[in-house]
Amino acid sequence: MRVLLVDDNPNDRELIKRQLRKAIEGVEITEVARRDEFKAALQRGDFDIVLTDYLLHWSDGLAVLQAVKLQYPHTPVIMVTDSGSEEIAARGMREGLSDYILKGHMARLPEAMKEAIERERLNREYTRAVDELRQSHEALQEAMKQLQETQQQVIQQQRLRALGEMASGIAHDFNNALTPILGLTELLLDNPEVTADPQVKRYLEMIHTAAQDAAQTVSRLREFYRSRGRTELRxxxxxxxxxxxxxxxxxxxxxxxxxxxxxxxxxxxxxxxxxxxxxxxxxxxxxxxxxxxxxxxxxxxxxxxxxxxxxxxxxxxxxxxxxxxxxxxxxxxxxxxxxxxxxxxxxxxxxxxxxxxxxxxxxxxxxxxxxxxxxxxxxxxxxxxxPAAAAEPRVLAEKESPVPLRCLRILLVEDKPLVREVLREHLLRQGHTVDTASDGQQGLEKFLASRYDLVITDLAMPVMSGEQLAMEIKKIAPNKPIILLTGFGDPRLAQNAYSELVDHVLIKPVTLFALRQAIAKVTAE
Ligand SMILES: Nc1ncnc2c1ncn2[C@@H]1O[C@H](COP(=O)(O)OP(=O)(O)OP(=O)(O)O)[C@@H](O)[C@H]1O
Ligand SMILES: [Mg+2]
Missing domain, CATH: 3.30.565.10 (Histidine kinase-like ATPase, C-terminal domain)
Incomplete structure (x- = not known):
C-alpha cells in the first residue's frame, strides 16, 4: 500500500508512520510537509491513499481533499487530525472524504485505510458494471431497432411480391380480354360501311381509346411485376x-x-x-x-x-x-x-x-x-x-427494320375463338392466306398436311401447348418461322425464354401494327 501523508508536524508524522508500519505489511509512505512537496506528489500520483491533517500552515485538510479528488477522483482521502470539528468532518464527508479519525484514536487508522481502499475498489467496480450494463442495453436497443426495420422491410417485400403475382394474373386475363376489344374495334373502324354513321364511328373511337388506355395500365402493371431477363438491354x-x-x-x-x-x-x-x-x-x-x-x-x-x-x-x-x-x-x-x-x-x-x-x-x-x-x-x-457497372460487354438493342410484306400462307393456332377470329381477320386484310387450328395437336396435324410460310401460335392452350407445337415443328422444319403469342407479361423475358425455340414473341393484346412488324421481321430473308 502506498500512502501519501500530508502533515506539517514532524512528531505527528512519526506517530502515524509507526502505527502504519506496525499494522500494514510492506507499506510505503511518502511524507509531505510543504506546499511544493504536495504539488510534486500530486503530479507523480504514486499513492493509493492520502492521509491529511486538517490544520496545515500553508493550507487545510479540505483544500488537500479537493486537490486530490480533482485529479484522482477514485483515490480515498482520510483526515487524521486533532484540530478539526464535527462540522469540518461533515463537510469533508460531503466532499468525498473517506473517513475522519482523531489523532487520539490512531489505533483505528490502519483498519479504516483498508476499508476505504476496499470501498473505493467496490465503488469503481460498481460504476464499471453499471457502465457496461448501460452499454449493452444501448446495443440491445440498437439491435432491436435494426431487427424491427429489417422485419418491416421483409414484410413489405413479401407484400409487394404477393401483389406482383396478383398483378401478373390480372394482366394476363386483361390482355386476353383486350385483344378482341382492340382488334374488333380496329376492324370495324376500318370498314367504311360501319363508319358511315358518324355517331357509330365516334363511339367506336371512344371504345378504342378506352381499350388502349386499359392496355396502357396493364403494360405499366407489367413493369412492376416482371422479373429481369437474362440479356435485358443494359x-x-x-x-x-x-x-x-x-x-x-x-x-x-x-x-x-x-x-x-x-x-x-x-x-x-x-x-x-x-x-x-x-x-x-x-x-x-x-x-x-x-x-x-x-x-x-x-x-x-x-x-x-x-x-x-x-x-x-x-x-x-x-x-x-x-x-x-x-x-x-x-x-x-x-x-x-x-x-x-x-x-x-x-x-x-x-x-x-x-x-x-x-x-x-x-x-x-x-x-x-x-x-x-x-x-x-x-x-x-x-x-x-x-451497383456500379462491372466491365461487362455491352448488350445492345436489336435493330428493327420492317420490310414490305409478301403475301404468306399462315397457320394460326389459338384456342380462344374471339382472339383467333380477330387475328385471322387482321391477317386476311394484310393479304395473307390463313388456316386456323384451336390447339397444338390440331395445329401440328394441319402443319403436316399442308405447306405454310409462317406459323403463329398461342402459348397456353389445352391438349398441346404452343411451346410443344413449336418444338415439333422445328424438329421437322428448323427454318420455318414461328411467332409465339402470349398473354403473360414481360416481352423481353418471354423473348429470352423462347428465343432458342421461336423467331419472335408477341405479347397480347396484339395490335395490327405489332403483328405487321413481327411478320415483317421473321420473314425478312
Ligand atoms: N414526393 C412525394 N411527396 C409526398 N407524397 C408522395 C411523394 N411521392 C409519392 N407520394 C405518395 O405515394 C403515393 C403513391 O405514389 P405513386 O407515384 O405510386 O402514385 P400516384 O402518384 O398517386 O399516381 P401515378 O404516379 O400513377 O400517377 C402518392 O399518391 C402519394 O401519396
Ligand atoms: Mg406518381
Whole structure:
C-alpha cells in the first residue's frame, strides 16, 4: 500500500508512520510537509491513499481533499487530525472524504485505510458494471431497432411480391380480354360501311381509346411485376446524363404547367462524378420522371426539387446513389410504408398509384434498392442505390427494320375463338392466306398436311401447348418461322425464354401494327 501523508508536524508524522508500519505489511509512505512537496506528489500520483491533517500552515485538510479528488477522483482521502470539528468532518464527508479519525484514536487508522481502499475498489467496480450494463442495453436497443426495420422491410417485400403475382394474373386475363376489344374495334373502324354513321364511328373511337388506355395500365402493371431477363438491354450509363435528361423531359410539368397555375417550382441538380452503372436508359429515365412528377404533386404551393448523385460504400463500395428530394407536403407513416404498392394513391382520380410500383420494379430488376424518408409538412426524399457497372460487354438493342410484306400462307393456332377470329381477320386484310387450328395437336396435324410460310401460335392452350407445337415443328422444319403469342407479361423475358425455340414473341393484346412488324421481321430473308 502506498500512502501519501500530508502533515506539517514532524512528531505527528512519526506517530502515524509507526502505527502504519506496525499494522500494514510492506507499506510505503511518502511524507509531505510543504506546499511544493504536495504539488510534486500530486503530479507523480504514486499513492493509493492520502492521509491529511486538517490544520496545515500553508493550507487545510479540505483544500488537500479537493486537490486530490480533482485529479484522482477514485483515490480515498482520510483526515487524521486533532484540530478539526464535527462540522469540518461533515463537510469533508460531503466532499468525498473517506473517513475522519482523531489523532487520539490512531489505533483505528490502519483498519479504516483498508476499508476505504476496499470501498473505493467496490465503488469503481460498481460504476464499471453499471457502465457496461448501460452499454449493452444501448446495443440491445440498437439491435432491436435494426431487427424491427429489417422485419418491416421483409414484410413489405413479401407484400409487394404477393401483389406482383396478383398483378401478373390480372394482366394476363386483361390482355386476353383486350385483344378482341382492340382488334374488333380496329376492324370495324376500318370498314367504311360501319363508319358511315358518324355517331357509330365516334363511339367506336371512344371504345378504342378506352381499350388502349386499359392496355396502357396493364403494360405499366407489367413493369412492376416482371422479373429481369437474362440479356435485358443494359449498357454502362452515366446517371448524371440520365438525371439531366429527366429534368429536361419533365420541364413541361414542373415549369410550364406549374407556372400556368401560379406555382413556382425550382429544380436543382447537385451531381458528383460517379462511376457508370449497368442500366437500361429509358427505364432509368422513367424512374426519375415518376419521382419528379410525384415531387411536383407534393408541391401545391411551389418549392424546391433537388436531384443529387453521389457514391456510397454501403451496401458495398462504389454504389451510385440518385436522390430526389422535395420540400413538399410529405407523407404520413402509412403512406410511406404503402407508397410502392401498385394502385396505392392518395390522389384520388388524379393518380393511378402505379408510378412508384413501376419505380420499385425497375430498381429491383437493376439489382438496386430504394429508400424513402419523409416528414409531414417538411418533404420527402427518395434514394435509389445502384451497383456500379462491372466491365461487362455491352448488350445492345436489336435493330428493327420492317420490310414490305409478301403475301404468306399462315397457320394460326389459338384456342380462344374471339382472339383467333380477330387475328385471322387482321391477317386476311394484310393479304395473307390463313388456316386456323384451336390447339397444338390440331395445329401440328394441319402443319403436316399442308405447306405454310409462317406459323403463329398461342402459348397456353389445352391438349398441346404452343411451346410443344413449336418444338415439333422445328424438329421437322428448323427454318420455318414461328411467332409465339402470349398473354403473360414481360416481352423481353418471354423473348429470352423462347428465343432458342421461336423467331419472335408477341405479347397480347396484339395490335395490327405489332403483328405487321413481327411478320415483317421473321420473314425478312
Ligand atoms: N414526393 C412525394 N411527396 C409526398 N407524397 C408522395 C411523394 N411521392 C409519392 N407520394 C405518395 O405515394 C403515393 C403513391 O405514389 P405513386 O407515384 O405510386 O402514385 P400516384 O402518384 O398517386 O399516381 P401515378 O404516379 O400513377 O400517377 C402518392 O399518391 C402519394 O401519396
Ligand atoms: Mg406518381
Amino acid at each position: 449498357q454502362p450509363l452515366d446517371v448524371n446524363t440520365i438525371v439531366e435528361e429527366a429534368v429536361q423531359l419533365t420541364a413541361l410539368r414542373w415549369r410550364e404547367q406549374a407556372e400556368a397555375k401560379g406555382i413556382f417550382i425550382q429544380v436543382h441538380t447537385e451531381l458528383q462524378p460517379v462511376p457508370l452503372v449497368s442500366a437500361n436508359g429509358s427505364e432509368l429515365r422513367e424512374v426519375l420522371q415518376n419521382l419528379i412528377f410525384n415531387a411536383v404533386d407534393a408541391l401545391p404551393r411551389g418549392g424546391d426539387i433537388t436531384l443529387r448523385t453521389f457514391t456510397v460504400d454501403e451496401p458495398s463500395p462504389g454504389w451510385v446513389v440518385i436522390e430526389v428530394q422535395d420540400n413538399g407536403v410529405g407523407m404520413d407513416e402509412e403512406t410511406r410504408i404503402r407508397c410502392f404498392e401498385p394502385f396505392f394513391s392518395t390522389k384520388g382520380d388524379h393518380g393511378s398509384g402505379l408510378g412508384l410500383a413501376v419505380v420499385y420494379g425497375i430498381v429491383q430488376r437493376h439489382e438496386g434498392k430504394i429508400e424513402v424518408d419523409s416528414k409531414i409538412g417538411k418533404g420527402t426524399s427518395f434514394r435509389i442505390f445502384l
